[in-house]
Amino acid sequence: MIVGLPKEIKTDEYRVAMIPSGAEELTRAGHTVLVQEGAGVGSGIADTEYAEVGATIVPTAADVFAKADLVVKVKEPLEPEWALLRSGQMLFTYMHFAADEKLTKNTLATGCTALAYETLRGRAGDLPLLTPMSEVAGRMSIQQGAKYLERPQEGRGILLGGVPGVPPAHILILGGGVVGKNAARIAAGFQADVVIADVNMERLRYLDDIMPPNVNTVFSDRHNIREELKLADLVIGAVLIPGARAPRLVTREDLKLMKPGAVMIDVAIDQGGCMETSHATTHSHPTYKVDGIVHYCVANMPGAVGRTSTYALCNVTFPYVLDLANLGLMGACAKAPGLVEAVNMHAGKVTNRAVAETFGLPYTVFQAK
Numbered sequence: 424m425i426v427g428l429p430k431e432i433k434t435d436e437y438r439v440a441m442i443p444s445g446a447e448e449l450t451r452a453g454h455t456v457l458v459q460e461g462a463g464v465g466s467g468i469a470d471t472e473y474a475e476v477g478a479t480i481v482p483t484a485a486d487v488f489a490k491a492d493l494v495v496k497v498k499e500p501l502e503p504e505w506a507l508l509r510s511g512q513m514l515f516t517y518m519h520f521a522a523d524e525k526l527t528k529n530t531l532a533t534g535c536t537a538l539a540y541e542t543l544r545g546r547a548g549d550l551p552l553l554t555p556m557s558e559v560a561g562r563m564s565i566q567q568g569a570k571y572l573e574r575p576q577e578g579r580g581i582l583l584g585g586v587p588g589v590p591p592a593h594i595l596i597l598g599g600g601v602v603g604k605n606a607a608r609i610a611a612g613f614q615a616d617v618v619i620a621d622v623n624m625e626r627l628r629y630l631d632d633i634m635p636p637n638v639n640t641v642f643s644d645r646h647n648i649r650e651e652l653k654l655a656d657l658v659i660g661a662v663l664i665p666g667a668r669a670p671r672l673v674t675r676e677d678l679k680l681m682k683p684g685a686v687m688i689d690v691a692i693d694q695g696g697c698m699e700t701s702h703a704t705t706h707s708h709p710t711y712k713v714d715g716i717v718h719y720c721v722a723n724m725p726g727a728v729g730r731t732s733t734y735a736l737c738n739v740t741f742p743y744v745l746d747l748a749n750l751g752l753m754g755a756c757a758k759a760p761g762l763v764e765a766v767n768m769h770a771g772k773v774t775n776r777a778v779a780e781t782f783g784l785p786y787t788v789f790q791a792k
């Protein structure tokens with residue numbers, strides 16, 4: 424099979440979807456690997472490192488897409504890439520279709536098989552290809568929150584951990600999954616006062632067991648969220664309903680409850696965001712203010728720490744890339760049934776129920792045989 428690795432084109436995206444050890448394994452298994460010139464540079468990987476293990480370096484994305492049976496990427500295909508995708512081709516990347524109707528319809532029109540990292544299921548029902556980036560984004564959310572709470576960044580001028588005689592920041596984390604847990608751990612280390620809200624009681628019990636005393640839990644309902652917003656210096660949006668648009672938990676009206684200069688980091692922005700006033704931003708221009716509240720809504724947070732994130736991502740994606748190359752789509756799905764969940768589109772049909780329902784498109788069951 425021909426496996427293609429284009430350079431990412433999203434603003435401030437420094438990750439790449441395959442590291443040289445992956446290219447080495449694929450070529451050893453008899454596959455051809457096409458790497459776009461400069462694809463790894465943002466993560467500190469030179470073209471020569473791919474070439475040395477047998478990959479072919481090609482000058483443009485068009486060269487990669489034209490020949491590859493399987494294109495491996497990090498972020499969703501952007502407009503210049505839509506024209507390069509074709510029927511019968513597999514695209515394996517983060518898609519986040521429910522957040523973007525134009526992306527959904529244009530990708531569907533290409534007829535490609537769209538395999539989304541974020542909906543692939545592990546044997547335990549987990550989302551193993553989302554997990555490492557959620558670990559990165561969760562940890563990073565507190566780092567960014569600390570920065571934007573500083574007064575020169577238009578925040579409230581609050582130090583997360585406080586100092587003797589002055590209380591620490593109060594942090595509300597909406598969603599206690601992978602992002603939420605990682606955010607809470609880092610925030611706890613800063614000695615902030617942390618509350619995690621979730622609707623899953625089993626998850627809240629688990630978090631209550633493992634977290635230090637400065638992390639508490641609360642059931643996520645309208646009343647509790649509004650009470651917490653009054654206290655919060657920093658809010659982290661970390662909810663997820665896999666495949667679907669994020670539920671809106673904070674309305675514009677709710678912002679009036681908050682302290683001026685409080686910061687909201689909406690990590691769930693890649694699925695459309697869990698605050699009504701959120702819209703996607705970039706690392707170059709990460710924040711904006713609505714009603715005195717600082718909003719940070721970068722949809723590719725891990726892209727800024729490309730070196731860490733690339734290795735963390737490729738550790739988990741590569742086994743599936745190798746299976747897709749060795750066994751083809753149907754063979755790889757037979758080997759790992761959770762891969763079927765990743766198939767969001769196939770042959771011009773939407774094969775993910777949540778994506779279809781979000782945009783009122785017909786839903787077709789993907790037949791993995």
Ligand SMILES: NC(=O)C1=CN([C@@H]2O[C@H](COP(=O)(O)OP(=O)(O)OC[C@H]3O[C@@H](n4cnc5c(N)ncnc54)[C@H](O)[C@@H]3O)[C@@H](O)[C@H]2O)C=CC1
Pocket residue numbers: 541553554556557558560597598599600601602603620621622623626643661662663664669670672689690691692693694721722723724725
């Ligand atoms: N902006 C970025 O760069 C990145 C964004 N993300 C996104 O962060 C979001 C969270 O991801 P994960 O933590 O991995 O998901 P997860 O599935 O591990 O956790 C989500 C949690 O949200 C909870 N939840 C659902 N509805 C809720 C509600 N109404 N109130 C409170 N909690 C609710 C679930 O019970 C679950 O515990 C996803 O949208 C993911 O794509 C992840 C990595 C990077």
Ligand SMILES: CC(=O)C(=O)O
Pocket residue numbers: 517541553556557693722723724725726
């Ligand atoms: C998950 C996601 O959106 C990212 O890593 O960029």
Ligand SMILES: [Mg+2]
Pocket residue numbers: 616617636637638639
């Ligand atoms: Mg407390």
